[in-house]
Amino acid sequence: MSTEIDTQDGGDDPGLVTKAYRTVTPGYTSHGDDEMNAIGWAVFLGMLVLLFPLLPFVVVVWGVSKVIEAVTGDTGSQE
Template identity: 45%
Template sequence: MSSDTTDQPARRVYRTVTPPYRGRSDEEMNLVGYLLIAGLLILLIPLGPVLLLLWLLALVRRDLRRRDVV
C-alpha cells in the first residue's frame, strides 16, 4: 500500500454533480425584452391622454357622488 491513500479532506466541494456554469450575457432575451417594452410604449403613449381623461372623470364622478350632487 502506498502512503498516498490516507484520508484527507476534499480540496474542492461542489454541491452538484455537474460542472459549474460560467454565465454569459443573454443578448437574445434582452432584445426580446426591449422589443416588448417598445411595443407597449407605442401602444400606451397614444392611449395615455385618453386613459388620463377617463381616470380624471372617474375621480370627479366619485367626488360628486360623495357630495350627493348626482
C-alpha cells in the first residue's frame, strides 16, 4: 500500500509531478557493468577468431569486383 503525498498545491500543468509515492525499495544508484563488458569483449573476440580466416576471401571478392568495375566502366551510379 502506498501513501500519496501532495508536493504541489493546485496547478493543472500535466508536465509537473504533483504526487510522490512512498516505497520500500531503495533508490537506484548508477554503477559500472564490468561483468557485461567482459561478456561483450569475449563475444567480440570469439567472432573475430571465427571470422578472421574469411578475411582473405572478402579481400579477393572486393578486389575482383573493383577490377570488373574498372574494366566495364560501371561506376555504380544510375542517371
